[in-house]
Amino acid sequence: xxxxxxxxxxxxxxxxxxxxxxxxxxxxxxxxxxxxxxxxxxxxxxxxxxxxxxxxxxxxxxxxxxxxxxxxxxxxxxxxxxxxx
Amino acid sequence: xxxxxxxxxxxxxxxxxxxxxxxxxxxxxxxxxxxxxxxxxxxxxxxxxxxxxxxxxxxxxxxxxxxxxxxxxxxxxxxxxxxxxxxxxxxxxxxxxxxxxxxxxxxxxxxxxxxxxxxxxxxxxxxxxxxxxxxxxxxxxxxxxxxxxxxxxxxxxxxxxxxxxxxxxxxxxxxxxxxxxxxxxxxxxxxxxxxxxxxxxxxxxxxxxxxxxxxxxxxxxxxxxxxxxxxxxxxxxxxxxxxxxxxxxxxxxxxxxxxxxxxxxxxxxxxxxxxxxxxxxxxxxxxxxxxxxxxxxxxxxxxxxxxxxxxxxxxxxxxxxxxxxxxxxxxxxxxxxxxxxxxxxxxxxxxxxxxxxxxxxxxxxxxxxxxxxxxxxxxxxxxxxxxxxxxxxxxxxxxxxxxxxxxxxxxxxxxxxxxxxxxxxxxxxxxxxxxxxxxxxxxxxxxxxxxxxxxxxxxxxxxxxxxxxxxxxxxxxxxxxxxxxxxxxxxxxxxxxxxxxxxxxxxxxxxxxxxxxxxxxxxxxxxxxxxxxxxxxxxxxxxxxxxxxxxxxxxxxxxxxxxxxxxxxx
Numbered sequence: 001x002x003x004x005x006x007x008x009x010x011x012x013x014x015x016x017x018x019x020x021x022x023x024x025x026x027x028x029x030x031x032x033x034x035x036x037x038x039x040x041x042x043x044x045x046x047x048x049x050x051x052x053x054x055x056x057x058x059x060x061x062x063x064x065x066x067x068x069x070x071x072x073x074x075x076x077x078x079x080x081x082x083x084x085x
Numbered sequence: 086x087x088x089x090x091x092x093x094x095x096x097x098x099x100x101x102x103x104x105x106x107x108x109x110x111x112x113x114x115x116x117x118x119x120x121x122x123x124x125x126x127x128x129x130x131x132x133x134x135x136x137x138x139x140x141x142x143x144x145x146x147x148x149x150x151x152x153x154x155x156x157x158x159x160x161x162x163x164x165x166x167x168x169x170x171x172x173x174x175x176x177x178x179x180x181x182x183x184x185x186x187x188x189x190x191x192x193x194x195x196x197x198x199x200x201x202x203x204x205x206x207x208x209x210x211x212x213x214x215x216x217x218x219x220x221x222x223x224x225x226x227x228x229x230x231x232x233x234x235x236x237x238x239x240x241x242x243x244x245x246x247x248x249x250x251x252x253x254x255x256x257x258x259x260x261x262x263x264x265x266x267x268x269x270x271x272x273x274x275x276x277x278x279x280x281x282x283x284x285x286x287x288x289x290x291x292x293x294x295x296x297x298x299x300x301x302x303x304x305x306x307x308x309x310x311x312x313x314x315x316x317x318x319x320x321x322x323x324x325x326x327x328x329x330x331x332x333x334x335x336x337x338x339x340x341x342x343x344x345x346x347x348x349x350x351x352x353x354x355x356x357x358x359x360x361x362x363x364x365x366x367x368x369x370x371x372x373x374x375x376x377x378x379x380x381x382x383x384x385x386x387x388x389x390x391x392x393x394x395x396x397x398x399x400x401x402x403x404x405x406x407x408x409x410x411x412x413x414x415x416x417x418x419x420x421x422x423x424x425x426x427x428x429x430x431x432x433x434x435x436x437x438x439x440x441x442x443x444x445x446x447x448x449x450x451x452x453x454x455x456x457x458x459x460x461x462x463x464x465x466x467x468x469x470x471x472x473x474x475x476x477x478x479x480x481x482x483x484x485x486x487x488x489x490x491x492x493x494x495x496x497x498x499x500x501x502x503x504x505x506x507x508x509x510x511x512x513x514x515x516x517x518x519x520x521x522x523x524x525x526x527x528x529x530x531x532x533x534x535x536x537x538x539x540x541x542x543x544x545x546x547x548x549x550x551x552x553x554x555x556x557x558x559x560x561x562x563x564x565x566x567x568x569x570x571x572x573x574x575x576x577x578x579x580x581x582x583x584x585x586x587x588x589x590x591x592x593x594x595x596x597x598x599x600x601x602x603x604x605x606x607x608x609x610x611x612x613x614x615x616x617x618x619x620x621x622x623x624x625x626x627x628x629x630x631x632x633x634x635x636x637x638x639x640x641x642x643x644x645x646x647x648x649x650x651x652x653x654x655x
Contacts, residue, residue: 054403059502067506072501
């Protein structure tokens with residue numbers, strides 16, 4: 001199996017279904033947007049898992065703290081993570 | 086009167102706690118100047134009559150949406166705050182709790198969904214949490230009512246913490262980390278069958294067929310309930326009412342007032358569908374034809390919401406709705422609109438921005454046939470074969486998508502992306518489902534029935550004053566030439582301006598061939614919402630946007646009608 005080399009910081013939109021990762025950074029889009037993500041459990045240092053990637057640029061479903069959250073593509077692009085081995 | 090406000094994150098059973106605390110006299114109010122609704126009710130708690138307010142769910146007190154702004158405003162009215170917390174997700178919920186503590190209002194924390202937390206291996210030291218937060222902490226299972234008495238008994242202990250420090254966001258998360266480490270233990274558990282089901286219903290490959298089955302089953306249930314109510318309850322009730330209506334008719338005698346109130350008599354008898362009086366058709370259509378299905382639709386919606394399926398449906402359908410300038414939640418107005426466009430249009434309120442509400446309401450009026458209209462389309466075209474019926478519905482579906490794609494490009498404004506939490510599946514509690522359905526039906530009756538009445542009255546006035554006849558004469562040549570249907574059908578189209586369900590039925594005696602009927606019913610569906618929906622649109626969108634919306638509908642109707650004419654009649 002070839003090992004894919006992924007950059008340190010990857011937006012979650014590049015990940016495949018089932019990947020586990022740690023949130024590294026939220027790209028700024030006004031602090032209220034960041035606060036909302038954080039309040040829903042998506043903040044620096046948190047682990048998340050990609051549950052579903054809907055085709056044709058549809059939303060992503062990620063799991064944080066045992067809860068699933070649906071996130072539109074545009075918002076998801078601004079969540080940078082580090083993939084866990 | 087003392088005001089108690091319930092605050093908490095969305096989807097954590099806050100409204101269930103509210104329902105358990107309040108009696109039957111709950112009203113849904115609209116926060117002035119916004120499109121946000123919240124519930125308020127009264128209850129006698131410990132010998133004192135208090136007002137309870139169920140604030141919209143919010144993650145923090147720094148509002149990121151209109152609903153969260155309203156939650157913040159409503160908090161200001163509180164003499165006492167009940168902070169409902171999801172015990173299965175303590176960490177996330179404590180952010181709001183800590184912010185609420187800074188507000189220096191007497192507060193009590195209810196750790197809700199306590200049974201679910203226990204089942205999933207979470208133990209919380211409530212005494213410890215009480216000590217750390219310095220306010221009473223109780224455990225509840227609102228769905229079954231467990232712990233609600235305990236909550237009521239401890240309301241008198243609600244307190245403001247003796248020392249509150251104002252934290253920055255970062256400090257807050259640090260503090261929450263410390264708190265949860267100290268008082269919460271999580272034992273690892275294996276994924277349950279529910280977890281597996283949850284994942285299967287949200288992945289595109291497995292979720293889509295499941296969603297289609299759920300939708301199919303839902304419509305079957307709605308139809309079952311609607312038809313059952315009509316034949317067992319509403320029809321008999323209207324037969325009881327008939328002698329009264331007839332005696333009013335006799336007492337009034339012929340004249341303008343008779344035309345307005347009772348309408349025309351068919352063979353000396355009142356015909357609830359064709360008489361068109363305010364006291365006959367005006368009552369029969371909303372109560373006898375539409376309401377039974379509304380009951381079914383609201384009941385189905387409550388079941389979809391309370392089981393936790395709706396957010397999954399929104400996720401799966403987001404792909405389509407996102408391209409039409411809305412997002413997955415727009416499935417609710419579409420779903421309700423298939424019952425009756427009026428509650429559909431009212432439910433566009435839940436969408437976040439003006440652009441989303443405009444597109445949703447326009448597509449609703451344009452291409453979503455209500456039960457009354459669908460029944461008429463079946464009635465008129467069914468005898469010629471189901472392919473004719475299907476072609477009308479298929480055309481409407483294509484138009485819904487095509488016009489949506491276009492409006493998304495043209496309409497100015499933003500359409501935020503979907504961003505929602507998927508709650509775990511829960512077994513709906515029948516008491517809660519029925520109470521919610523009842524509250525909505527009550528709300529529908531008070532919000533929509535006046536408009537339906539007004540609609541019939543307006544049509545009657547326009548008829549009596551000859552306006553409709555005049556319009557028929559003016560527009561007949563255009564319609565005849567462009568749509569290829571005879572002049573008499575034009576008068577029908579104009580009645581359809583206000584009452585499309587009836588207009589479709591009136592096409593029958595004109596002897597159109599099935600192709601002409603397909604064109605006429607499609608155009609009828611497209612070009613104008615029924616008058617009640619029109620009135621609700623003005624209320625929800627404002628007169629300017631409603632006019633724009635109508636312009637879109639008329640233009641689409643003429644273009645599609647013309648195109649169909651060339652396709653079908655040559």
